[in-house]
Amino acid sequence: MTSGNLFSKLMREDCKRRTWAFALVFLAFFFILPIGLALAMEDAANTQYYVYNGYRDFVQDPSMPLAVYQEKLLELKTRVVLSQAEFGNGMVVFLMMAAAVVMGVSSFSYLHNRKKVDFYHSIPVRRELIYSARYVGGILIVGISYLINLILMYGVALSYGVGTAGIAGAMAGGLALNMLFFLLMYAAVVIAMMMTGNMVVGILASGVFFFFFPAVMLVLEGYCDIFFVTTARNAWTSDGSPFMWGMKYLSPFSVYLTALDWRLDEIVKHVPELICSGFGVLALFFLGLQLYRIRPSEAAGKAMAFKRTMAPIRILLVLGCGLAGGLFFWAMQSKLRWGLFGTIVFIILTHCIVEIIYNFDFKKLLGSKLQLALCLAAGVLVFLSFRYDWYGYDSYLPDTDKVVSASLDLDIDSGWLNNQFVSRDDQGEYVLDYKQAYENIEKDMKLTDMDLVMPLVEEGRRSTLLNRDERLGIVKPVTQVRNVSYIGGADGPTSIFIAGKTGGEDGPSDTGIKAYHTGMTVCYQMDNGRSVRRSYQIALSDVMDVYGRLYKEAAYKEGLYPVFHETPGNLAKVIYREGGMSAYTGEDSRTIEKLLDAYQTDFMALDTQTRIKEAPVGAVSFVTKEARDYMDRNLKQMRSGGRGGYWDVSMEDFIQYWPVYPSFTHTLQILEGEGAEPGKHFAADNTRSVTINVQSLFYNRDSGSGLPQDDELADLQRKNPYYTEEGNLVITDPAGIAQLMGAVMEDEFQSMDQFHQVSGAVSYCDVELEGNIHVSGILLLDRMTPGMLGIFEGLPLENIL
Template sequence: MTSRNLFFNIIKEDIKRRLWAVTLTFLLFFFSLPVSVAMILGDFIKEEQKKAYVISELQHFLGFQNGWMVFVIMVLSVIMGVTSFSYLHSRQKIDFYHGIPVNRKHLFWANYTNGILIVTAAYGINIVLSLGVAAAYGILPAKIIGTVLSGFLFFLLHYAMIYAVTVLAMIMTGSVIVGIFGTAVFEGYFTALLLVLQGCYGYFFHTSYKSGEELFLPFLKNSSPYAIFISNVAANRVTVSQILIVVVLFILFTFLCLLLYKKRGSETAKKAMAFKISKPLIRIPIVVLSALFGSFFFYMIRSYTGWAVFGLLCGMFLSHCVIEIIYHFDFRKLFSNWKQMIASALVAALVFAGFQLDLFGYDSYIPQESSIESMAVSLRDNNNWVSYGDAVQDGLGDYHWEYESADDYIFNHMKLKDNKAAYSIIKKAVENNSRRDWEGAGSSTWRQGAVHDLSVKYTLKNGKDVYRSYSIDESEIREELTQLYQDPVFIQAVYPVFSQTAENTAAVRVSRGSQSSIVSRDRNGTDKAMTEKLLLAYQKDFGQLTVETMTKENPVASIQFMTRMQAEADSRREGNQNSWQYSDVTSRGYYPVYPSFSNTMELLKECQLNVDNWTSIGEIHEISIDLNSYYYDKPVYDTNSARYYKITDPQMITQIMSESAIEEYAGMNPFGIWNTERVSFTVSRSAGNGLEEAQYTVPVDRLPDSVKEVLKQ
């Protein structure tokens, strides 16, 4: 009974001892929750139509998606962890506490539990106050209580886990400052190590995909309790596996804290480390990381091995000496463990050399063709005009474009079973990498002409996915590219229009230069038939498009099959008469129209479009070339040259126009003129009772000789 009373008395005295921490905790929660809730509701609740949105925002704010609460929880975990066991770092206080007639285990639990109970109580009280504020503004607590309670439990569980890590650092050290440093090491070491390794991975491995993001991200998310906490909040959902991991870690850290607390000697107060065996276990990994970071940092700056050695030595000496000073508080002990210092540097040098010299054979790796189930190839530069993603509507009723990267879309939709063309491209790219390494990155034989940057996903028969990125000259893979673009599996995975259905298509818009018009719109089913016909006709024409056709032709217009969400945004914009509103949504999803798209052209004629005029040169009065624009990227720029060079000769105009493409659509043709040396020009032609201007582009080598001479001047 006496021991139990002492236990509760210790809890009371502990609260009195750190009354400042209790007050700070309550104030942090008070201003973070009820005060913030009142400010949010005061701004929005007057607008009845936004009430549903406000409730959603309130659920987000009081749930487990509040980023500010992540910061608050992290700060409190350090404050409470430090104040709970700071007495261990004072010889007078530790003598006093250990002189109390109570079991040391009970003493540990009293202080340890108090650090959790204080935060729980302060958080809980302010949650109740927040619900009261919401009720005062007319929002029933029943509408948000589920999310609020789950967020409350979620944050407290993660708080307990990271609080335990701070307590562990305080028990293992002999001073508050060293204990805080120890917390930073426990929480940040593996995250920093993985970031340095990822940096080396992306810098030295030429074929690494997204600098190793796909490989390292799963490990980074679980590299420390802080990282687990942040990644779980960012995931916007709670899973059973996430909860179990946090619970297991909390129990593990708590058990370790209790074990070390019972073994910790009272005489270790004021010493840097409470356990002698922990000194090398902490120092060696830090020296290895510091030496590795130093070598990588200086190599990135100067790209010389000598600088990498200099950085390694700097990282080794600085980290080792600083840690030894902290351990011993004596400059004479700087090199007392010089053998461990050299061993740590050798480990760092070995890791650095493994990346720099590619001792792992990473860049030369290609899966055996027989082991590949399927492949996906993303030619990013060829398809940078394609809009990947979808139009969405937020809680306020506004529309925006939800982006998806080209790689993600293509990798999710493409499964090439016939891998001969893709596999040949990759073999040539790997050979080029080897040649570049042998000849040097500055070799003149590397990258002559247009270069393709491509990403590849290998799906192996064992279920494993392997990602790589390559670069290669187009001239070396022209044949393979032709085969890829004639593969229906490749084409249908690259262009989202092939996945679009008539049910999700609400309108069709055609654009040519500055002229844009909706040729079909589903008005309660009125034009549904034409919309569906146009979609199917275009999918057929685009699917039959050959490389030979793309080599001879260039797009003459663009067509957009608007989704229902895009059409809604377009109607909203027209109703508000705001031409700029939702333009990022309504301007996406255009595809090229080639002259040979006979099925599409015939239907557009039925929609009263003068498509016959698209392929004719028409009555052109003048071509105007902006010379300054052409000279912009040239080694010599003559500021005294004429700004424009005008051509009015009908024969020259006909010759130039026969080789030209509308500039806006030139990049949509992967086998057109977009990757050649080009010059842009303005065309003035008759249009009704006046003149209209249009922008065209033409390869320099297809211009008349007289024009080439002007450009050379």
Template structure:
């Protein structure tokens, strides 16, 4: 039986031999925490920052979201893992350690916990000193201690995971350098596989959605401890509303325990003769080599395809990747150049497997681009017309635990596909069938790279099939406008589609505080709910706008374009805006308060009427009787930067009232043209101009664009003349 005193004496003596690692850890954490925080507090004492901002900064620095500390701990996990178990790679040290009257079990756990104890103790000590410095400087400890100790616990847990992986790589190998390389393989191999497969999806499949059909990237942090650590730093912080935080923490704990037990099991199985060899277990050699060679061969073939789009060059890349990777690994395994082509049969098998994968993508052997689910297997569908709603702010305003407001952003495509469930899918499936049929006209066997040759506009759209078996399938397609327009109109006229793509339609009266209007850079508060005084008007505006936006059809959007934008601020947005006004800051929370503007069309008569009741003169937006001059911008007809700066040279003025009326009848407000998904914008067919609306000090310049065919021949001739002069 091993005595407890001997066990702890050995633990203490082992720690004495690691003074250098203790010193390194102390220096890193000393300058990261006590010194950095002391500098921060000295700035606060000089009045260079407000108190709340200082406390918020302290919490960010001491909490789990500190990326610098994450980087230090990842580095330390490698250093400590190598130093604590490097004795396994020396015959003399192995004999010495195993000659000590302590069981191999205790030897392993002494070394293992030593690697966690040293950085943990140094980190904790410096954290206590830092909190003490903050307390002496007048910062209430309750405001920072919770975040600091939570950050400490999470960082040490994630460090233990990374450290355990390093220990595994050291036990698997018999050489320090090979052990470090093994650590890199265990950390990054799966991520490299996912990246290469995503590249293959994007390169060879014309219907791929987001690389790998949207599912591969979801596995990135589930297959790599390093990626899991980095991802958690961005997701596990106070105030983050996203669910699954407990699951992520438990996953880190489970991976740590599994790696530690696996390392211990390998340690017990490891023979004494393994020291000095590249790999401690012969059976692990092909298990590691074959997947690396397959990945290298596939990477080589895809790389040369991306350069020349040729099957011949892809074969060359595959052979290069196979031979080079197999040869290098064999040299590392045996420390002998003569072993370059040992196990050549495994090399050939690896090359063939890589070739099968490459051909599967290149020639679509499994029918990825031809896939259309059976009608009776579909529960519902979701469709995102790419770039049609890029201007919509998807997400929600949030307030974190430190009282800071922020916008919880959601990608537009992700939001639409995750929230839409269309039961009426006839138009969508018609589009899909047309797109798949067009894709089949393009032979996957051609070596020439594919280029779309279409005249005019084309629609790109992504579809999510929600199947009855619970599976979701993603695809992306494209079609020329002439083939897709009718189905696109039918989709835009679908109430379920509109309800999803415009989050304002789901906003409630209870969560609406202010209404703001914006036109040509000028923003006005139309209705502000102050103790309920404007509540009725705010609610009327919201309900009227929701009704008219919901009833906005494609034919109306073909005839009209927005003339202004309106924002229905949520209560949290209003809080952020009020706080910004209180702080008299032009930038504080601006990204929260400025989001959520929607277009106002001329046909929105209920909304325009209510705006008039609020004192907004909306008639002037469509009344051109006061316009005395149109000034066409000269940047359209000269590229000479010197002449462009001479305003007298570049402006073409139109003052004839009849021509002004004809132009304005076809003009649109340039600022809002992109908010209309049915507005076809061709820069070469448009003329940009400005007019002054209003009178006196309230006048403002509004920028318009108009088709060139709306201009008189004299004006077009003058533009051409100036262009030639420029």
């Protein structure tokens, strides 16, 4: 009998013994593919193809010709079929993973039974032939079941009137890719069965191959993210991170999940990954074959088939779980003792569990004491190396002669940028997209003068290293100390008033100076092509002179603000906003061109002194043609009864407004010429009343909490006629309004200029303008005069200042 005939006979006999597996897999594919498609088609029709039509109902418009309607309907049905048939169906992925485990275990489960091993190895057939026949048999069971149900699925598609050539291609592509990654997982399960002598241990080993190494990468990413306090944004979770690479490619399961993001029409870009996966399948096949050749028959019934693999696997499992335990307890308490406790306890527990599994004996839980001691020492040292940054990550400063250029992203300058924009999707439809501001900043900003960059970086590094324990949560940050009163909020750039110090060139004079705290991220473009990023918290008051020169730099502003890259030909309209409304809208192309040029000139000339002294009087937006078309489409959809929400049709959600200062003479002149009247809408002459809620001022009084009542209320109202029993100050007299409005800025402009002090107790006020227009205002402490304090007479001002 030839080897080919013997191989075929062995494979047929194996498949006969596993008829149950074939039936199980076939039924699973049957309900997922043909039945799943039929259900999806019915559901799509019942919901008028809402999901597949850009989240809009598909109804036959009487004005739409029947042929056009039928063509569009076929297109939508095709999308339904493709969503079920092409690569990326989540149910198929789950089934492939389960099938890999079932087939891999059932193919070689006999290796864990001594009688069966003796029987199979006693027949006069080479081990290579037995291994290959059973290996291929498991693949054929899944492949044939998948293929038959794809044919049935195609028949279901035809019954719904969908039979385009693209569907067959998508099905074939999905079959090829799913089977490729099934082979990877299947091969890993087979190797797990070869390396173990017990079925339960083999299944656990398969789980280790699937999940352990990505989990270790996730733990190490967590250590870096927590203990390296100068980590910039998503440095450890971005595509360039070694940990992300490990999570994607160090297990067959994670490789499969990573591939789910691929598009079949862009599969050429992933040819290297496909080639690597193909070679991986072959390498794992031959590795399993070699393990089968050398696997001793007496390994059946033992936990591990090869004694040499026990120590390396034990050490990896123990260290990985120990580091995970240390990270878990650190996350709970942020204390060194708890982090070390978690590391030590998890190392001991994992070591004991692995020893019990290895020996099937609880008495052996503390075996291999030397390895346990080495793992404890290694785990503690690794934890300490991150805690105390023995790697020097947070103290890193590059050699300036190796830096080609750098970008600086200061929250106080960029934190208010709108990161939404309009683009077109694959179907040519306008969609609202999102892009982080720093992506454009790092691409567009090229600072080559390191004398403007390094002083800011060095100050940020000094401050970060000084306060590293606070950043790690070990020491609670001090929110108020002697002679220091925190005025700003905690969620963004803050202005802090430090009493008792003499002002400098960039701050107030004899009464004190302002320390503007903000986050800063620097990105170095190195001469070797690498991009290195670090993030710091910095007090700009310590480097205000350098920051002032930086803000005057054209390369800084052009890299920071997209308005400098706008061109008149791409714009559809300009909007000037003031007083809570659009005070002017212009669509004349010549006016847009003049206003854009004027604004770019004024904005480029803006310096830090002006930002400190002035507050924006209004804001201007240059609306692109794409944004206008997106708005028009949503308005049409809303009028026709579509499902689009109100946020879809609010242009304020996605267009970018830019601040207009009183010193922007060129911009203001053009706006005045167009009748916009800038500075007159949110002004004292146009204000009917200002209402300030002061209830929070009474919450921490020595006499108790709550609003004044009875005699106390009457006494307060005699002192302060603006006070009402509801806890508000209502200013309606022209003199009081004129005095107060000098220290009030529109709330929506406050984020554009955070160089002004705001009280944490009394910040917001309601400004009623002529025409019954209510605008939210914000009180600026640094613009309040002594005369304005009379408006707060009788109130506990210590809670304001």
